[in-house]
Amino acid sequence: EDQVTQSPEALRLQEGESSSLNCSYTVSGLRGLFWYRQDPGKGPEFLFTLYSAGEEKEKERLKATLTKKESFLHITAPKPEDSATYLCAVPGGGSYIPTFGRGTSLIVHP
Amino acid sequence: NAGVTQTPKFRVLKTGQSMTLLCAQDMNHEYMYWYRQDPGMGLRLIHYSVGEGTTAKGEVPDGYNVSRLKKQNFLLGLESAAPSQTSVYFCASSRDGPYEQYFGPGTRLTVT
Numbered sequence: 001e002d003q004v005t006q007s008p009e010a011l012r013l014q015e016g017e018s019s020s021l022n023c024s025y026t027v028s029g030l031r032g033l034f035w036y037r038q039d040p041g042k043g044p045e046f047l048f049t050l051y052s053a054g055e056e057k058e059k060e061r062l063k064a065t066l067t068k069k070e071s072f073l074h075i076t077a078p079k080p081e082d083s084a085t086y087l088c089a090v091p092g093g094g095s096y097i098p099t100f101g102r103g104t105s106l107i108v109h110p
Numbered sequence: 111n112a113g114v115t116q117t118p119k120f121r122v123l124k125t126g127q128s129m130t131l132l133c134a135q136d137m138n139h140e141y142m143y144w145y146r147q148d149p150g151m152g153l154r155l156i157h158y159s160v161g162e163g164t165t166a167k168g169e170v171p172d173g174y175n176v177s178r179l180k181k182q183n184f185l186l187g188l189e190s191a192a193p194s195q196t197s198v199y200f201c202a203s204s205r206d207g208p209y210e211q212y213f214g215p216g217t218r219l220t221v222t
Contacts, residue, residue: 016112034210043114043213044153074134087153089211096207098145102152 002045003027006101016077021104023088024070031096033071035064036087038103044087078108083095112136114217116201116214123221131186131217133201140206141154142184143168144176146197147216153200159184160206 001024013019021080025033036044048057050066055088057064061082063074085105089098117132133142142154155168157176165176173195175187184203188195198218204209 028188031207032209036211036213041128041216043202043215044211046212049210092206097155097158098139100145100153102150 003089004099004101004103006086006088008072008104009102010105011107013075013078013106015079015108017077018074018076020075021073021086021106022070023073023101025088025090026069027090027092027099030077031091033066034089034098035073036089037069038085038087042107047086075106078106080108082106083108112194114201114203114212114214116199116217118217120218121220122153123188123207123219125192127191128187129135129188129191129219130188130221131199131201133184133186133203134182135184135201135203135212137203137205137212138181139203141204141214142178143202143204143211144174144184144186145202146170146195147200148197150168156186156199161186191219193221195219196221 001032005024007022022046048064053068055066061076065072085103089100089110093097114135132140143158145153154170159165159178162181177185198216200216204211
């Protein structure tokens with residue numbers, strides 16, 4: 001069974017305190033890994049797609065990396081506006097339909 | 111370019127009532143999806159469609175039906191609402207698979 005696990009469930013940081021979020025997956029034949037940001041009361045918003053081990057993508061203070069078993073979302077010098085839930089999703093081994101992890105709730109204190 | 115829109119934004123139903131949620135996208139996407147999101151459970155796929163006139167079951171399809179008569183619209187129906195269907199419902203679309211999904215703003219449904 002395809003699995004996507006995110007850790008930690010919740011993370012509290014001080015402004016400027018860098019950290020990383022983890023997304024591990026057990027899907028055969030990876031067809032891409034997607035990161036999304038979800039603000040309270042809104043739908044998820046697409047951030048990154050990673051397709052192969054070693055690939056990296058950056059956007060402002062966020063950098064996503066991918067290995068054969070997991071992906072990391074690195075947050076450098078976060079600001080309060082980075083507070084959100086971050087979701088990762090992986091298409092299933094037998095289809096292109098993505099399975100979502102339960103997310104990491106990030107709170108950045110000023 | 112509105113992206114993905116959902117109607118209505120909020121709804122309260124009594125047990126046994128029926129309703130239809132409408133999702134519309136203006137990006138000419140082939141794939142469309144309906145999810146529900148509950149605290150601690152993450153996003154769970156209800157039904158999806160890989161093109162006009164097609165539908166398929168997702169992870170939690172029981173109690174729901176869908177239709178995709180037009181490429182731009184994907185309807186989610188609840189024939190006899192139950193309190194267990196209280197949730198936030200999100201519609202999404204993608205160019206096809208496996209590409210990024212674009213989500214609507216959600217519908218908050220309460221069944222009493």
